[in-house]
Amino acid sequence: MASYRLLCLFTVLLALPFITGCREEPLKINYELGIFPDSVIVLEGLNTQYDDYNTDIEAARITAGRPLVFSSNRQSNGGEFDLTHGMIWYSFGQTTGYFQIDSDMSSDSFLDRLTSAFNDAGDQFGPYRFFNSRNGLEYMAVATQTPGNGLDIVCGSYIPIYTAPPVIKGPAPATVFNSAYDDAYLSLGTTLDTAVFCSDRDGDFDIYMLRRPSGQTLDEWFVSPPAAPAPADSINSDYDDKCPFLRGRYMVFTSDMPGGQGGFDLYYSVFRNGKWSSPVNMGPGINTESNEYRPVLGTDLKFENFFLVFSSDRPGGKGGYDLYFTGIDQPR
Numbered sequence: 567m568a569s570y571r572l573l574c575l576f577t578v579l580l581a582l583p584f585i586t587g588c589r590e591e592p593l594k595i596n597y598e599l600g601i602f603p604d605s606v607i608v609l610e611g612l613n614t615q616y617d618d619y620n621t622d623i624e625a626a627r628i629t630a631g632r633p634l635v636f637s638s639n640r641q642s643n644g645g646e647f648d649l650t651h652g653m654i655w656y657s658f659g660q661t662t663g664y665f666q667i668d669s670d671m672s673s674d675s676f677l678d679r680l681t682s683a684f685n686d687a688g689d690q691f692g693p694y695r696f697f698n699s700r701n702g703l704e705y706m707a708v709a710t711q712t713p714g715n716g717l718d719i720v721c722g723s724y725i726p727i728y729t730a731p732p733v734i735k736g737p738a739p740a741t742v743f744n745s746a747y748d749d750a751y752l753s754l755g756t757t758l759d760t761a762v763f764c765s766d767r768d769g770d771f772d773i774y775m776l777r778r779p780s781g782q783t784l785d786e787w788f789v790s791p792p793a794a795p796a797p798a799d800s801i802n803s804d805y806d807d808k809c810p811f812l813r814g815r816y817m818v819f820t821s822d823m824p825g826g827q828g829g830f831d832l833y834y835s836v837f838r839n840g841k842w843s844s845p846v847n848m849g850p851g852i853n854t855e856s857n858e859y860r861p862v863l864g865t866d867l868k869f870e871n872f873f874l875v876f877s878s879d880r881p882g883g884k885g886g887y888d889l890y891f892t893g894i895d896q897p898r
Contacts, residue, residue: 593661599870600658602893603665604851608883609875611669612652615885616640619877620647620860622693622706631655632864633677634875635693635706636889644886647689649681649708654891658869667891675731683722683734684708691717692751692809692860697726698758698784705784707740709750717748719763721788740788742776743795751860753812758784762798762810762817771806773798773819800842801835813863816897817842818874820859828855832876834897852892856880859887863894871895 612618612634621636631653639647653672658665684690688711695706704726712718722736743749747767754761759778764771774795778787801807803823808830810819815837820830823845831853833845847853852874859877866873872894877887 595660597658597660597663600660600665600866600868601663602656602869602871602873604893604895606852606890606892607667609652609654609667609669609889609891610884612636612654612671613884613888614638614640616644617647617879617886618889619887620692621862621875621877621889622695623862623864623875631672633672633674634889635677635681635695637689637691637693646687647691648685649690649693651677651681669889679731680706680724680734684710684720684737686710688712689717694752694754696754696758698723700784702726706737707752708737709748709752710737715744715746717750718744719749719752721752723785738789742788742790742793744792751809751811753810755812756814760812762812763795764808764810764819765795766806768797770804771808772802773807773810773817798842800844803845806830809860811860811862813865813872816863818861818863819845820861821845827853829857830859832858832861832874836897846897848894852876852894854878854880857887869893 616639618638621634623632623634633651633653635649635651637647638650639645641648651672652670654669656667691709693706693708697704703723705721705723707719707721709717710720719740720737721740722734724732724734743763745767747765749763749765752761752763761776762773764773775798776793776795803821805821805823807819807821810817817835820832822830826847827850832848835842835845856879861874861876864873874892874894876890878890879887
């Protein structure tokens with residue numbers, strides 16, 4: 567019996583290295599934070615042979631994907647522009663550093679209801695969603711074609727409850743920004759007391775700024791009488807400067823000013839010492855001889871750099887303007 571026990575013990579000891587050798591080691595974390603790649607990626611699942619551009623990502627939630635609302639003339643076979651929506655998904659391997667992204671049109675009852683509330687017989691451009699923590703409401707602003715008055719900014723609000731489609735209040739004209747000319751592409755600062763938009767009220771398109779008066783709520787401000795905005799210092803040129811988008815102390819926009827790669831290029835400016843810096847071209851890694859339009863700057867707490875979604879009519883897409891994605895370092 568003793569010899570049998572010794573034989574069993576000897577067998578176990580011999581097998582032990584093989585048993586422990588099969589145990590999987592925990593994956594090593596080589597990257598605490600993800601990195602959005604600086605290559606330009608076409609969002610194929612969202613694009614068509616028609617014009618797909620003017621996206622919004624501001625109100626993205628922490629879900630399996632990030633919803634995008636954007637303008638497209640696909641429903642009219644190249645005619646009027648309406649709002650539609652899709653989704654992007656991305657992931658980053660903390661061990662390998664491998665980044666993956668996918669995109670597709672989405673079926674979402676909330677976004678169906680939201681876009682339908684704004685779509686009409688005219689064109690809709692530059693959707694922009696934001697949350698107002700002071701009253702718990704989410705808003706969407708859109709530039710819409712107004713008969714005899716060009717583009718006007720309209721805005722609607724709703725309770726951000728996604729379990730059932732909410733009631734959309736509006737859209738109603740945001741009269742404080744509008745004029746007899748084209749006024750479009752509203753974007754707000756972090757505290758919602760600074761607004762930027764573009765307008766051709768002085769001839770070519772320029773970027774303008776307005777400050778919300780002290781003591782006035784956001785809703786009161788939006789429907790107040792038309793105000794005289796100030797041109798954005800150090801940014802505007804003698805050419806068309808359009809599509810401003812604010813993210814913290816950064817502004818991204820598009821312009822056909824000389825010195826770019828061709829057509830409309832994407833630029834950025836940084837707010838320093840109480841003023842905006844001179845525009846910086848985003849360079850040939852993003853800009854091309856074609857047109858780049860409506861840049862939207864996004865962040866993700868799990869990633870160390872920013873991402874940029876923009877539109878371009880460059881070759882290599884599905885046709886017309888297409889939507890693209892890329893990572894960019896924090897502007898300096």
